[in-house]
Amino acid sequence: MTVSPQYPDGALLGGRYRLENMIGAGSMGTVHRARDEFLDRNVAVKLVRSGASTPEEQQQIDVEAKVLARLNHHSLVTLLDAGTHLRTGDRTSGSAEEHQVYLVMELVSGPDLRRRLQDGPLHPRNVAQLGYDLAVGLDYMHGEGVVHRDVKPANIMLFDYRGDDTRLRAKLTDFGVALIARDPQPQSGTFTGTAAYMSPEQARGDAVGPESDIYSLGLVLLQCLTGVSAYPGPALESAVARLLRPPAIPQSVEEGFRVLLRAMTALEPQDRPSAHEASLALYELAVAPRSRHRRSLPLIPADEAERLAAVRSYNLLDTPPDGAFDRITALAARLFSVPVAIVSVVDTDRIWFKSAHGTDVGEIGRDPGLCASAILQNDAWVVSDARVDPRTLANPLVAGEFGLQFYAGVPLQSRDGYNLGTLCILDREPREFTESEVRTLKDLAAIVMNDLELRLDGQRALVS
Incomplete structure (x- = not known):
């Protein structure tokens, strides 16, 4: 199998990462199974499509990639390394040298949320549990100055899912990739992020901050509860729809979730809760169902x-x-x-x-x-x-x-x-x-x- 015309199976990046087969692809790049020959372990390598056009822009991307590789949180898929592979141009065609940004991540074998939602909606407690994990991960990221910009089910990995009575855990992946890729602002019907989950400011082509991630997470949680996307359809139609109406939250969704999701998907960024505030609310929603059957659990500090x-x-x-x-x-x-x-x-x-x-x-x-x-x-x-x-x-x-x-x-x-x-x-x-x-x-x-x-x-x- 060919990885890409530029990087065939067996290509070596950074002097240690031997590419194997491609296991995923998206608008920001491709993901490949690879072998870390220095530590003798399997990893995942994401080749990021970079829009850098000058050496200065490329240098800044290198810096940002290393910042991402230093992030360490239990709600984020671990980034092990980051670098730039210099590929020499083809003299016969006159092509210039190419700087290929790559991110090395832990190789995750569990399913992503997109695949899980194909089986239908999740139990509300499971939604609160995975939402809490994702919110605390975003809170950590935002504190480090990183905005995900593409929170969606395909970028959420699930762990230990066995049923309604098991603690559902989730991790974010692909964080910061859109920023490193210098993904262009919307022009002529093209948009940053994924249309079904983008924020109104992304749809308008405005600059995005942490509040954009909160909006996207709100749409993800709503889909987890209902089993359907709030803004389906073609990309342009889906993106514009959120500028015209708020997402429909059924009355069948319990009141705590309705209040939180309305706040998370507010049209104006300043009206949305922070990731920290959302995590507190989701924690309360996660423990609330238990109190119907037994005394509710107190909030206990780690120390x-x-x-x-x-x-x-x-x-x-x-x-x-x-x-x-x-x-x-x-x-x-x-x-x-x-x-x-x-x-x-x-x-x-x-x-x-x-x-x-x-x-x-x-x-x-x-x-x-x-x-x-x-x-x-x-x-x-x-x-x-x-x-x-x-x-x-x-x-x-x-x-x-x-x-x-x-x-x-x-x-x-x-x-x-x-x-x-x-x-x-x-x-x-x-x-x-x-x-x-x-x-x-x-x-x-x-x-x-x-x-x-x-x-x-x-x-x-x-x-x-």
Whole structure:
């Protein structure tokens, strides 16, 4: 079998990657099974079609390819290497030298999502699980300054799929390839990305950012739930359709998904959630179905054992409310004009209110408490309208008699970086929370933590 006229079977790239047969092809290049002769292992090599026309552009592509090869995340198919193969031109034809960009990836044997969707839609919990994996992968990529630009089922690999009761895992592949390829902006009916999943800004030919990936992921998740593409048809018709109407989300899709997908597929990029926000919402959707049959699982930080040890060192558990913080919670309630303000500490299975303004409750279970979600963040956690926010739709404080509609919490972080609890404010009306107000809430939380640190220092001084 011939790989390509330029790269036949057996061609050697980078002095170590021996090409074998072609196993995939797309608008951005071809993928080949290959043998890493240095490490004696099988790999996949993607030959990227490059639009570089000058040495300077080629040099920039080389730099970007190496940046991609340094990305390392469990939700991304591992990139092992990247390089440029210089192919000498044909003297008889007068062709110039050619710089061939190639990416070396782990060779994945599992199915892609496109193939899986041929069997029909996925169970909602599986959709939330794979969506969470993809969102955290995009969050990592976006933090590294990389935009995928072609999120679609064919670029999503599935692992360990055995049925509705098994954790479905997913990985993104082909990330950053469109950028390296210098894929042209739409002209005369041609588009970047894949028409059925492109964002409105891609369809318009505008510059794209992380928000474009969120839109595409929203369309992928919608197809996973319904089994059909939201924008089928020829490329031009499909691309233009999203400029005229939002994707149809059936009423049969559960409300949490409907709210999230409407936000992810908003026409304007600034109206979409970030990848991090989407991952939190998808996590909530992934665990919500379990609570119908048994007690819902609390949100547990990865360093929970160490965090709880830090909480105990401050002597904060199983102790009565602390009057020293009453002025802080009262001040917070006045400053933000909210009925409830709380200094909380998150224990193994409950949340202790060390000081509470506007409520007589001294503790609640950890599961319904939003502070359990807030301590997972290293920044303020704000829910402007809990009635429509997918992170809180199923929360009993929102759906029950309390009628919570607004929450803002700042973690109380120890010197060692452990989140002990929060300073939070609550309201029964939705509201916007400005950056200035976030800073003020953080300042008040810092005062609480400063007092706790002084107490801890005093206790240690007495012991010594």
